[in-house]
Structure formats: structure tokens, C-alpha cells
Amino acid sequence: MIVLTIGITCIVLTGIGIYGLLRRTHMIRMVLCFNILEAAALLGLVLIAYRPDARSPILRAATDVHVLPLPHALALTAIVIGASLTALMLTLIVRVHRSHGTVLVDKLKDWRG
Amino acid sequence: MSGITAAVLQTVNTPHIESGAIFVSQAILLFGLLALVFVALHTRRSALWWVGAIVHIGAGALLPYTADMVSFFMIWELITVGAAIVLVCEPDAHGLLRRYLPWQLLAAALLLSGFALHFAESGSVALPAAGVTAGRILIGIAVAIKAALMPLHLWMVGTYARVRPGTAVVLSAVATKIGVFGVYRLLPGSISLEILGGIMATVAVLYALRQNRLRPFLAFHIISQVGYMIAGVGSAAAAAQIAGLYHLGNHIVYKGLLFMVVALMVPMTGTPNIYSTRGMGRRSFVLTVAAIAGALSISGVPPFNGYISKSLLQYSLVSPVAIHLLTIAGIGTALSFTKFLWHGFLRPGPLPQAHDVGEGLIARTGTRTITVALSLLCLLMGLYPRSFFAELPDSAGITQQSFESGLVWPVVGAALFFILYGPILRVLLVTLPGSTTVMNLLRSAGTRGLQLMQRQHTGDIRRYLGWAVGGTMLLWTWVLLAP
């Protein structure tokens, strides 16, 4: 049941994220959409690690069933990278706002063709 | 193996030695050197121009000896590079390069594709490369561009009409001849090539008749003569191939002669228009003799060299259609050159004022000597053809009978000029589509297409993201549905 719920959430989040990326003109909303997409991917990773009735991979007693630790490690790395990307995008938005005077992505049309 | 260095080394060690190749190479080399001497005497050129011209002619003379695709292609490109260097030195370099290079590179690309398909089938880089049908067609188009076959001739007329006269002499020595040699070397003989050559010879003559400027006029005659050569070397009959090659040699000589005459004429009369030039006959005896010799050669009048190759072609071609077409072309050529001689040299009337059109020279003795030498060469190649090209049959030569048969059609052509020329010209002007209109149509269609494509790239990153999402989904769909 929990797998199903998280799976559906994952798919729905991806859909929302992609739709937002394609439709929203505000740059910060685009960044938020990226964060949503990333959250979906992280949920997916956590779902991969999931085992029924398992505990977190803190190996107090070696006999316990643990969830897979590797996806968690990957997720941690992905979070850090995602946060860095978000920071970079926000910085760029600040600078674009200063130079173009807008935060709407459809106004960024100096380069085209 | 398609190793480039290895293949080039192999060609250096074992070149392709065969009488046809030797003849073409020597013809190009000989005439090329004469052309260089002519230019040297005629006018001053920059050092870069000389480098280009020497590369152009040298590569042209080298090409017939290549034994494999790598060397053939590289030297083929080297000819273009040489020509490009020459054109860079011209006053209107930009326009010339724009006209000349794209076509040459297109030819090279098609040749490369054809070679590639051949290589794919045979696994070897040896020439001749005429295996696959598709490859054969590609190679055919490539050599057709180089030989300025009729719908693909625009580069040549555009270039030869705009360069300085001396440059035209040098360029005319190599470019189209290489195309003809390409037909000879790379394509198998067939009736369709004969007919194609015949059609080209005829149609080009019709276009030449229409011209009123000297150099486009000569350029269209080159195309027409190339038609003869293609009919010859493209034939399956060995005799026709030899005749075609000999025509190539002849053509190099008399066409160069005519270009030189024009190069000397224009500054003297001050106009490139055929109808306005006149009185050359009274101004320069030497040039008049040279012009007459060139005109008689190209019209195939015995005992000049054009007759030999043209009559041989008439006997040896397989397709009767091609033979008839060539006869019509011969009449047209005679008609056309009667016009040239009449307006430029023989017509009575007041002499125009001589003035400088940019070359800054008056013909010097040296240049005239060369025209005389070439006129003599035309005559000698007609009188003693077998000492120039040993492969020719014993029957080749001037006899009593040949005077009778060879004079018929040229005389008909000359007579037509005086009787019917006006009506013929009027019909031609109305019916033939101009090449510029076709070109403009193509160009505007192309531009419209490119604009459409460009307008899709709106600069909106969300649209690009949409393409990426769509592309990914297409990839996924394929993965799902693929077996």
C-alpha cells in the first residue's frame, strides 16, 4: 500500500513538475518545478530502497532486516547537487533580473533563431 | 584498408599509366604552361595568383595518373583549392568565390559519397569506382558539375564571365577537362551518356547563340564542346572514347586560343559586347588570323583539328540519336562563330575607340606570338593527328573526301547566319528559360524554407524543453515497441 501511494505521488509530482516547466513563465516557479521534479526522483530512490518491515540501515543488531543503504547515499548526494543547482539558478535569476529587468522567462529572447 | 597516407604512397609508387590518361595530362600540362606564359606576357599578377595557377594546372595534369580514390579525390580538391586561390586574387573575389566554390564543393561531396558507396560494396579504394548504381549516379552528378553539364553549368558561365581575361584562359585549361576525364575514367560507357552529351552540345549551342557578351558566349561554347566529349568518352565504343579524348585535346587548344583572342580583343575595342565590337580585321591581322583559325577549328572545318575528332565521333558513336544531335550542334556552332567573326572582325563600319577596361595593356608581340603558335597547333593537330595521339585509328586524317563531307555542315551553318539568323534568334530569346530565373526561384524557395526553420527556434527555453521531453518520449516509445 505504501509503495503504491509513494509510487503514485512520484508519478504525479513528475507530471506537475514537467507541466510547470513547460507552462510557467516566472523563472522562480521554474526553479520550484525543478525542485518538484527532483523531489520526485528522490522519492523514487527512497522507494527503491524500501523493503517491507525493514529498519533504517543503522546496524545496531546485525540480524535485522534493513532497507537498502545505497539509494539513501545516492539520494543524499543528489540532494546536495540539487541544492547547489537551485542556488546557482537563483543567483542567475537575480542577475537576469538586474540586467533584463524581468523575471519572466518568455522575455529572454535576445538569443534566438 | 582506407588508409590515406598508405594509399597516397601507393599511387606515387604505381601510378595509373594508360594512353588516354597520358594524353589528357599532357594536353592539360602543355596548354596550361602556354596559358601561364601568355598571362606572364599579357599582364602583371600577384605572387599568390601564380601559386594558385600553378597548383591548379599542376594538379590538373596530375589527376589522370591517380590510381585510387584517395589520391583522385585529394587531387580533385587540390584543383579546386588552386582555382580558389586564383579567384581570391581577382578584383571581384567575393562574388567569384560565392559563385565558384559551392558548386565545386558540391561536386566534391557527391564524388566522395559515390566513392564511399563504391568502397562499401567493393571494400577497395582502387579506381574505377562504378560499382553500385546509387554510387554511379552520385559520381555521375559530380563529374557533370565539374564538366558543367547543362543544368549544372551556372558556376562556369558566372565565373568565366567575371574573371579577368587571362585568368579565364588558365581556368579553362583545367576545370571542365577534368570533368570529362572523370566521365572517361569513372563511368562505364553507355548509350544514355552519348545521348546526354548530344543533348548538352545542342542545347548549349542554342544558349550560346543568344549571348551578346563575348565571354558568356565562349563559356556556353565550352559547354557545348564538352557535350561532344562526353558523348565520346561516355560511349561504350573504344573508338568513340578515343575520339572524345582527342576532342578534349583539340578543345583545350582552340578554346584557349579563342579565350586569348578575346582577352586581347576586349581592351582594343573597349567593349565586351559582340555586336559593338567591329573592325578587328582592320586593326590586327594576326588576331584575325588566330580568330579565324580558332573558329574553323571549333566548327569542325577541315583541315583543322576540330574536324578530325568530330568526324571520328560521327563514325564511331553507337546511338544514331546522338549522331544527329551532334550534327545539329555542329551547324549551330558554325552559325554562332560566323556571327563572332562577322561582327568582330569582318563587318565593315567605323572603328570604335580603344580604351582601357582595367587590364591596362595593349597586346604585346609575345602574346600575339602565342596565338599564332596555337593557331598553327590547331592546324598541325588536324593534319597529323596520329603524331599527337597514337591511339587514333589509321583512317584519321585529312583526305580529299573529308574536305567534301566535312565542309557541308559548317557551310550550312554559315549560310544560316546570313539568311535566317534574325528569326532563329528571336525564337530562341522567347523560348529558352533564362538560367537566372531558375536560380532565383530556387534561391527564394530555399530562403523561405530556412526562415521557416529558423522561426521555430524562438529562443523560448520552455519550447526547447518541450522538444526535449518529446524527444525523450519518442525514444521511450521506440524502446517499448522495438522487438
Add this chain to the structure above:
Amino acid sequence: MSRISAAVLVSGIIVFGVIIAFELAVAPRTADPLNHAPLTLRDTGAVNAVSAILFDYRALDTLGEATVILMTATVVAFLTPRAKASMLAVRLSSIVLYGVVLLLPFITILGIAVMAHGHVSPGGGFTGGVIVATSTVFYAVVYSVGGQQSYVIAPAANKLIENTAMTAFIGVGLLGLGLAGSFLANAQTGIPLGTPGELLSAGTIPMLNLISGVKVGVGLGIIVMSLFLE
């Protein structure tokens, strides 16, 4: 992107998502994914398997990750030359002002504790680093009111700490190279792994935990400060 084409694309994505979910539900899983958990204790001596993977099995990834933070911090600081801070126009109440000062040591200590216990309990360098970063951010937010800038650590010192931490990370790696012949090696170096569960156990993992904690703390601090000082 028009609404219709966006809708088509998104529904396509959802269809694929459903297909994937269905496939995963139906298809029998042939290969069980690689599981580090049963090996961790023996190999690394760390109780926290995630930490063991991050700082031992896949320490190269973590080096890369630390690089990403370093790089982002550098870039963000470079692209946002310090302008005047103009966050809030009002003066904050004394509760906030003194509360932050009171809280600050505790937050920092908590962060350091999380870093230090990364190999024995949930948490680790990254989590701890984020906690430390919040403390500096708190301080800067509260004391930057009114236009003057306040730092816990000066920007130049931040950079120094970042680069030193980077050097230290590579240094630990080189230690492994020197002692065991492989970069970022842990157990093979001969450093005692200790008793699992103890603070001083698991070889180089705690060191790397601390180093990356410092890096994350300082790096995130730089990033956030640069962005809000805009």
C-alpha cells in the same frame, strides 16, 4: 509551449510512469539490488551504513559532491558582489536578538555532534553541516537589519576554511594512497577500525565526516549569505 502540447506531453509522461509502475509491479525481480548493509560492519566498522557508503565505499562520489558545493559557493559569491543588505526595515524585538545569541551555541554544538556521530548514528557530515549553516544564517539574518552586515565568520575566512577543508579531504585521500596504495582507502591503511558503535571507530570515516561537515556548513553559509545580501 501551448497549453495543449504541454498537456499532451505531460499525459505522455504519466502514461509512461504508469507503464513503468505496472511493469515493476508485475515483472518478477530477477536481480536483487546490491546491498552494502551486511558487509558494512566488517568492512568499515561503521554502524551507519549510509555513512559508510558515502565516506568509504563511494568516497569518490562524496569528494565530487564536496567539489560541487565548493564550486557553487565560489560561483554564487562571485556572481553576487556584495551590495547593501536591505532585508528588513523594522527593528527586531529584543527577544529575537538575544534569543538567537542564546540559541547559537546550542545549534552549533548540535551540528558538530551530528557530524562527529555520523558513523554511529543517523546523520553525518552533510546533515551536521546544514545545521551549522543554519546557525550562521540565523545570526546574519538577525543582525543584518538596518543595513550593516554581520557575519559570524568573515567571507575571506569562509573561503580559507573551504579551501583548507578541500585540501584536508584530498589529504585524507592521499593518506590512503600512501598507506594502502589506493586513494581514499580506509580499512586497508591499517588505521584501527575500533569497536563498532564507539565514537572513535570506523577509521577515516569520522575524519571525512567532519571535513565534509565543515565544508557543507561553510559552503551553504556562503551561498545563503550571498543570495540574501543581494
Add this chain to the structure above:
Amino acid sequence: MNSLLTELPVLLIVIPLAGVPLLYFTTRSGRGTALPALAVILVVVTLLSFSIRDAMHAPVVTAAGGWQPDLGIGLQFDLLAVAAMLVTSLIVAQAILSHDETSGAQHFRTLLMLLYAGSNGLMLTQDLFNAYVFIEITSIASYALVASRQDKGGFESAFKYVVMGSFAGLLVLWGIAGLYLTTGTLDMQSLAPRFDAAQGAVPALSAAAIIAGLLIKLGQVPFHAWKADSLSGASYTVSALLSGVTTTAFFVLLLRVLSALPSLTLSLAPVLTTIASLSIITGHLMALRQPRYSRLLAYSSVAHIGYGLLAVSSGAVTAIAAGLFHILVHAIMKSSLFFLGRSFLHTGNRSDRLEAIVFPEQYRKLHVTLYVLLAMSMIGIPPVLGFTSKWYAVLETARAGYHTGAVLIALGGAVALVYYLRVGIQLVHPGLPELSSPGPASRRLPVPLAGTALILLLAVFSDRLLAFCVQAVVQLLEAV
């Protein structure tokens, strides 16, 4: 020494990374010098050249941290990596020499070291997730480099680049997660059998997502549109890096991924061929009407990477080698063309619109010669290296059975001529009005001298270079 050899792949990544604090600590104040960065490159190249012989013998496989690839991260140092890294090192070194602006020089060099480390990692790694980390390192460095000009156009370019790049990164992340879920491994070496054994469509879909992400990074149709936009605002040095280093690294990674999944590559071949063909057509046609130097070159890159992809997707060893060879040659010549663009700035004009660009007075003839040689190489006219690589690409693609593709590659050169001619005519245009403010006069020789000399000299050895590439591809395919 032996242990150093087995650790070589890690060192090749770590040495440039260590360059970052090295640059920081050796800088007293302000701009610093280029020496530490150059030293790093020198060390890497020395290591590379000393180990070519070992790589010839057999690929050097390293288990990072001493953990066998399935548990930990595997890195592989083979001829493919040697070839690509020699090329990228050359370009990075040229970029360091090329960047003569005082402001932000230190920042630029730091990013350059990070880009270098990231691209080296991309070309060496055998682990999918590790590849993802390096993809992000390389990409973030690229985004930052694009923005480092700090002007209006630069930020617009950088933002577009970040958006597309992040999307690509997410696709790769999804793909990696899916592959790990279904095959249970992240190691490319052990992927193939498990991939074939796994049931259902998920493994193939995941791998396709990774490939799509890499195609975005490489800029192939229909993922290409960001490329020109994000190069437009970058400085020429940065554009040279992006089209030289980043592209090469991603191409090598794509090669590794494709060769790790032979069955998928086989079934995807028609799609990849279509994508490559479309890229060739679109790239060349779009370049025809571009008003700016950098955009024109960017679209031409789309087409040239298409050549490589086309040759690679045919699956034959010699064709893959020819594609690799062309990509490497393209990296050298395209980056040289971009470096050449820096000379426009010496005439005092900042715009790169084709009407405005012109070569400066100093070394004018040299500049023109360089441009002509490079353009000949891009078009594929003998006797330069670009010709031989195109020749091999055409012939080997045809031999592998992709006749249309071979014809497309050959015809591409003819189209390319039209736009390079247009630029060339503009560059030597004599009737230019006097520029109001001549830019910073440079006494230095143009940077792309090295690259151009290389494409001239190496043309003689193209047979041997191709043989080297063939050996590299054989190694790559045997390793799986």
C-alpha cells in the same frame, strides 16, 4: 610505481581538483598567475604520456578506495581516455593562455580546473552514479563559465543552459535509479549481462533516459536548441571550452554507456541514426543564416557531433573509431576557431555580429591564414586533418551500411563551405570603416596557432591516429 599506475585514474581526477586549493593558496592578491594551472595540466599530460604504453597493453582498472567496482566505484584508464584527455588537455591549456582579461582571471582558472577535473572524471569512470556526479561537476562549471562574462547576454545564456542542463541531469538520475532497481548494479562493466537478464521494459527505458540526457548535453536534434543560445552569450574562450572539452567528455561517456549495453545499442541504432542525420541536416542548414559568429559555430557543432554519432550508431568497430576520431579532431578545430574569435576583440568591438567582426591589424595575414586552414579543416578539404577525419567517417559509415548517412556527411561539407565562406569574406573585408576605439593591442601571437599547427602536422599521420582510435574502440568493446 606499479601501485601508482593502478591509481592513475584517480590521480588524473584528483590532481586538477587539488589545483583548486592550490590556486587559492598560491594567490597572494588580485589576479594571480596562470602558472599553477598550467603546472597541473603539465603534470596530468606527463602522467598520461608515461602511461600510454601501459594502456596499450591493457586498460588500467582501478577500484577507488580499494573497493571492487560493484561495491565501490570502478575507474578505467584506457586508450579511449588517453586520446580524449590529450585533446582536452590541449584545449584547457590553450584556454588558460587565451584568457588575458585581468578581472576574474582567478575565478576563471578555478572553474577551469573544476571543469578539467569533471571532464577527466567523466571520461574515466565506470560507475553510473559517479558519472552523474561528474556530469554535474562539469555542467555546473560550464554554467558558471558561461555566466562569467557578467553581462546581459551572458546571464540569459547561462540561465537557458542551466535549465536544459538540469533537465538532462534529472533524466540521467532517473535512468540511473531505474537501472539500479532492475539490474542491481551501478557498474558499467557488470551491467550488460544483468541488463539482458532483467525482464520488462524498465531497464531499457531507464537506459534510454540516460542516453536522452547525454544527447541533450551533446545537443543533438531535437535536444539541440539550447546550444546556440547558450554559446551566444559566452566569451569565446568559454565557447571553445564548451565545444572542445565538455562535448568530448560527454561523447566519450556516451560511447562508454552505449558499449556497456550492446543489446540496447543494437535496438536503438535506427533511432540514433535518425537523430544523427537530423542533426547533420538541421545543424548545417541553421548555420547558413546565423547572424553571429558564435551561433554559427554552435550549429556547426550540432552537425559535426551528428557525424560522430552517426558513425558510432552504426556499430562497426572501424566506424566507431572513425566517429571518435572525427569528434576529437572536431574538438581541436572548433575550439581553435573560437579562440581565433578572441582576436576580433582586439579591434575594439564587443559584438560578434558578422557585419562587425574583422581581424586586427597585428598579424592580420597570420590570422587570415589560420582562419582559412581551420575552415578548410571544418569543411573537409585536403590536406588538413579535418579532411582525413571526414574521409574516414564517410567511408566507414558507408561500409557499415549507412549509405544515406555517408552521403549526408559528405554533403554537409558543401553546405558548410557556404557559411564559412561568408564569414571568411567578412573577415578579410578591406572596406571597413575606421573603428572608433581600437581595443587592447595584443603583442601575443594568436592562441589557436597550436591547434592549427597540430591539424596540419597530424594530417600526415592520420592513418596511425585512426589505427590508435581503432585500438581504443577494440579495447572498449572487449572490456564489456
